[in-house]
Amino acid sequence: MSNPGSFADTVKQQADIVRIIGDYVRLKKTGAQNFGGLCPFHKEKTPSFSVHTTRQFYHCFGCGVSGDVFSFVQKIENITFPEAVRAVAQKLGIQAPKQNYSPEEAREAQLRTALVDMHERACAFFEEQLRRPEAAKAREYLAGRGLDQETIRAFRLGYAPDSGFLLRDLFRGADDQLLRDSGLFSWKETEHAPRPTGGGDAARVTAPAQSSAERRPAASLYSKFRDRIIFPICNESGKVIAFTGRRLSNDDKAGPKYLNSPETAIYSKSRVLFNLEKAREHIRALGYAILVEGQMDCIAVFTAGFKNVIASSGTAFTEPQVRLLSRHTHNVVVNFDPDTAGAAAAERSLGLLLEEDFQIKVLTLEQGLDPDLFIRGRGPAQYAAALGRAPSYFSYLLDRARALHPPQTAENKAKAVNYLLPHLNRVPNRIVRDELAADMAQKLGIDSAVLRQELRRAVAARSGAVKTPAEAAMTEAERILLRALHPTEATGFAVAQHLVEVLRTEHLHTGLATEALIENAISRCVGAASFSASASATEARADGPPRPLGDQQLLSAILMRDDEPLTAELVRGAVNALRRRRLERMQRDLRTRIVEAERRQDQGSLPALLQEKLRVDRELAASHEA
Numbered sequence: 009m010s011n012p013g014s015f016a017d018t019v020k021q022q023a024d025i026v027r028i029i030g031d032y033v034r035l036k037k038t039g040a041q042n043f044g045g046l047c048p049f050h051k052e053k054t055p056s057f058s059v060h061t062t063r064q065f066y067h068c069f070g071c072g073v074s075g076d077v078f079s080f081v082q083k084i085e086n087i088t089f090p091e092a093v094r095a096v097a098q099k100l101g102i103q104a105p106k107q108n109y110s111p112e113e114a115r116e117a118q119l120r121t122a123l124v125d126m127h128e129r130a131c132a133f134f135e136e137q138l139r140r141p142e143a144a145k146a147r148e149y150l151a152g153r154g155l156d157q158e159t160i161r162a163f164r165l166g167y168a169p170d171s172g173f174l175l176r177d178l179f180r181g182a183d184d185q186l187l188r189d190s191g192l193f194s195w196k197e198t199e200h201a202p203r204p205t206g207g208g209d210a211a212r213v214t215a216p217a218q219s220s221a222e223r224r225p226a227a228s229l230y231s232k233f234r235d236r237i238i239f240p241i242c243n244e245s246g247k248v249i250a251f252t253g254r255r256l257s258n259d260d261k262a263g264p265k266y267l268n269s270p271e272t273a274i275y276s277k278s279r280v281l282f283n284l285e286k287a288r289e290h291i292r293a294l295g296y297a298i299l300v301e302g303q304m305d306c307i308a309v310f311t312a313g314f315k316n317v318i319a320s321s322g323t324a325f326t327e328p329q330v331r332l333l334s335r336h337t338h339n340v341v342v343n344f345d346p347d348t349a350g351a352a353a354a355e356r357s358l359g360l361l362l363e364e365d366f367q368i369k370v371l372t373l374e375q376g377l378d379p380d381l382f383i384r385g386r387g388p389a390q391y392a393a394a395l396g397r398a399p400s401y402f403s404y405l406l407d408r409a410r411a412l413h414p415p416q417t418a419e420n421k422a423k424a425v426n427y428l429l430p431h432l433n434r435v436p437n438r439i440v441r442d443e444l445a446a447d448m449a450q451k452l453g454i455d456s457a458v459l460r461q462e463l464r465r466a467v468a469a470r471s472g473a474v475k476t477p478a479e480a481a482m483t484e485a486e487r488i489l490l491r492a493l494h495p496t497e498a499t500g501f502a503v504a505q506h507l508v509e510v511l512r513t514e515h516l517h518t519g520l521a522t523e524a525l526i527e528n529a530i531s532r533c534v535g536a537a538s539f540s541a542s543a544s545a546t547e548a549r550a551d552g553p554p555r556p557l558g559d560q561q562l563l564s565a566i567l568m569r570d571d572e573p574l575t576a577e578l579v580r581g582a583v584n585a586l587r588r589r590r591l592e593r594m595q596r597d598l599r600t601r602i603v604e605a606e607r608r609q610d611q612g613s614l615p616a617l618l619q620e621k622l623r624v625d626r627e628l629a630a631s632h633e634a
């Protein structure tokens with residue numbers, strides 16, 4: 009790995025592996041030379057990850073990963089070896105020599121280095137712009153949200169000026185492709201320069217034609233963020249890797265209210281939690297994290313002294329994000345109302361946290377106030393009191409079930425149970441699940457044996473009862489596939505033929521509600537080489553094998569709705585959704601088997617299961633990025 013005398017070796021000599029890994033994983037002293045913790049590379053409840061102080065080595069007895077400090081940083085940050093060396097050197101305050109890359113590993117690493125550098129410069133630029141006279145409105149807005157100078161500095165808030173050319177001028181002379189890869193710019197693929205005013209991409213205006221003498225490729229680039237408050241997003245090492253821009257004007261033509269950086273070589277939305285770099289040590293010290301929705305809420309809560317707060321930035325959690333958080337704690341207080349606006353996203357987030365064995369409490373503030381408004385109105389002490397009173401997620405759900413369906417009648421009891429089952433269902437540990445069911449039965453006044461039986465049935469039929477994100481999108485995917493499998497002149501027979509091949513090889517439709525319909529459509533496509541371009545639901549009914557009426561109506565409804573063009577991209581997306589769904593099922597199945605194996609202390613089959621789970625996790629993560 010590191011040759012004696014090399015820069016890497018010098019860094020390694022000085023690095024304390026326990027301290028470096030300790031930044032990412034909660035470690036406890038477990039022996040004279042050893043520290044232990046939960047492995048960040050596979051899911052586990054009892055620590056099997058161990059770090060040896062004198063040998064400067066880590067090893068996981070669960071999944072078998074091991075290596076030195078660089079291999080750890082490389083793996084967990086998903087970077088190359090030279091980058092890991094640099095990262096560790098930086099943590100130690102050692103100056104890295106300029107050239108440290110071999111040509112073959114250089115390109116990606118250099119791109120990332122260049123992008124990090126650009127983001128730092130852009131961030132400083134936005135900060136500086138906020139102090140200018142033109143930014144009066146932005147400063148007013150921030151002051152109105154109760155943010156003082158110190159907070160603005162701490163979070164490095166800034167202002168993106170209305171002119172999109174100022175930021176571009178900052179990078180004058182930089183490689184055009186690099187600018188395009190940075191995610192900081194928009195452009196128009198014409199010879200005319202756009203008029204860079206207004207907020208988002210929606211505000212592209214066709215400019216009057218210009219003479220060809222004025223055409224310059226770089227001139228067509230303009231800042232993606234215009235007339236917006238800028239919130240920098242940092243990675244775990246505190247480096248700025250992306251931005252969120254909040255629109256200042258009320259004009260919807262200026263683009264979305266919140267505009268985020270696109271995915272780049274340094275930024276993957278699903279792998280970053282806002283404010284984690286500031287909050288993580290507090291999360292560990294306090295033993296839990298506060299999870300809020302928006303960046304403004306996060307800043308308000310943090311500034312009020314609750315420093316263990318992070319934001320999901322308004323979208324549903326992803327598994328990598330949950331994994332990221334689980335390196336620091338398994339306890340969260342979620343401070344958003346799971347039943348309002350972002351309900352679907354919130355529910356998915358909570359479901360994912362449940363599946364990863366998090367202990368969840370739900371903090372609902374009076375009158376549906378968001379944390380920012382609540383703290384400004386009532387003060388931090390009241391917020392602390394509310395935090396202390398937050399009920400567990402299941403108490404919260406139970407209260408809701410009882411409010412929605414007062415359990416005085418048998419019918420309402422059944423409704424309350426049906427409301428609760430899908431949530432209960434997601435708890436991976438059977439013992440915990442049974443305990444919750446018993447508690448639920450008692451509070452609803454029903455027989456706990458009956459409820460537990462009901463629960464087991466629901467768990468067995470889990471795929472149908474609980475929708476994962478991919479499955480929630482499934483109806484749409486199935487609809488697209490069925491349309492593509494009943495080709496018209498517009499959708500094309502070639503697409504259908506290709507789809508048949510994919511479905512036949514990968515059996516992606518197995519277990520779908522529409523499995524029979526799809527299978528049928530496939531045999532029709534295969535059987536009818538002369539299959540004309542006029543397939544319709546009516547014809548399908550006439551010459552297809554008999555099917556239940558429900559299916560037939562569904563198919564008709566799907567084929568009737570040709571309101572959107574069926575592009576190759578849509579079909580590809582639908583196929584990918586099916587692939588993800590299958591992986592998610594495998595993941596769930598493996599999770600159950602791992603829990604069972606852990607319970608039985610079955611050391612024989614556990615490593616293979618964990619390996620398999622790791623493979624599926626990776627494949628799934630890759631499919632999300634695709």
Ligand SMILES: [Zn+2]
Pocket residue numbers: 047048049050057068069070071072073
């Ligand atoms: Zn492991």
